[in-house]
Amino acid sequence: MNPISFQLSRDELNQRFGEGIPKGSIVIVEGGHGKGKSVISQRMAYGFLSNNHTITIVSTQHSTTDFIKQMYSIDYPVMKFMIQGALLYIPVYPLVSETTQPYDFLEKLMGAKALFESEIIIIDALSRLIKYSADEYKIMDLISFFKRLTGTGKIIVLCIEPEEIDNAILVQLHSISDISLTVESKIMGGDVKCSIIINKYNGALAPFAKITGFRIEPGIGFVTEISSIS
Numbered sequence: 001m002n003p004i005s006f007q008l009s010r011d012e013l014n015q016r017f018g019e020g021i022p023k024g025s026i027v028i029v030e031g032g033h034g035k036g037k038s039v040i041s042q043r044m045a046y047g048f049l050s051n052n053h054t055i056t057i058v059s060t061q062h063s064t065t066d067f068i069k070q071m072y073s074i075d076y077p078v079m080k081f082m083i084q085g086a087l088l089y090i091p092v093y094p095l096v097s098e099t100t101q102p103y104d105f106l107e108k109l110m111g112a113k114a115l116f117e118s119e120i121i122i123i124d125a126l127s128r129l130i131k132y133s134a135d136e137y138k139i140m141d142l143i144s145f146f147k148r149l150t151g152t153g154k155i156i157v158l159c160i161e162p163e164e165i166d167n168a169i170l171v172q173l174h175s176i177s178d179i180s181l182t183v184e185s186k187i188m189g190g191d192v193k194c195s196i197i198i199n200k201y202n203g204a205l206a207p208f209a210k211i212t213g214f215r216i217e218p219g220i221g222f223v224t225e226i227s228s229i230s
Helices: 037-050 064-073 079-084 105-111 126-130 136-150 167-176
Strands: 026-030 055-059 087-091 120-124 155-160 179-188 191-201 211-217 221-224
Touching: 026 037, 026 136, 026 167, 037 055, 037 064, 037 120, 037 155, 037 179, 037 221, 064 087, 079 087, 105 126, 105 136, 120 126, 126 136, 126 155, 136 155, 136 167, 155 167
Parallel strands: 026 155, 026 179, 055 087, 055 120, 120 155
Antiparallel strands: 179 191, 191 211, 211 221
């Protein structure tokens, strides 16, 4: 069975992920604030769309207008996919914010069946979505829900900021992930060096790179920096 490709000719990210993501995978993209989680998920989303796959994005980061502007700023023109119905974008920003009263987004999320009809579901960021309402039992329900979806071959990508949720919940989420990524950035020689570290990759169908250096260029998007890999 071939993985689901998010190949773009302009970079090598898909190749460095073992030529794509296996069907039925739960992918965790973890990193601190501003490390690049959202941009990685945006790059993956545009790649999936460009390879004729359908996507739902649930976002706590951008309004629809801001999302479209952000994608065009890095040359990922998504409007045509939204018009075609291949991309469903659901903003929950600014509903989820520091001033928002505690609200059970988990129940609403699991009850919105239309959101999960796509082949790939990206939630950016799950940690913010559940920070007010998550407990042990609700997380178990959410995990069971995700596993039922991936059992039908769907791919779920979860962006997580670890500081936003309890460590026990983070451990639970990592335990059910098939692919676990950490996005890091360091200052080296006056420059910011960013990298994606693959901590776990179950069911890889081709060789993959443990570490991928990258940068984000306005008007270009994700750029692989092979020379920065150690």
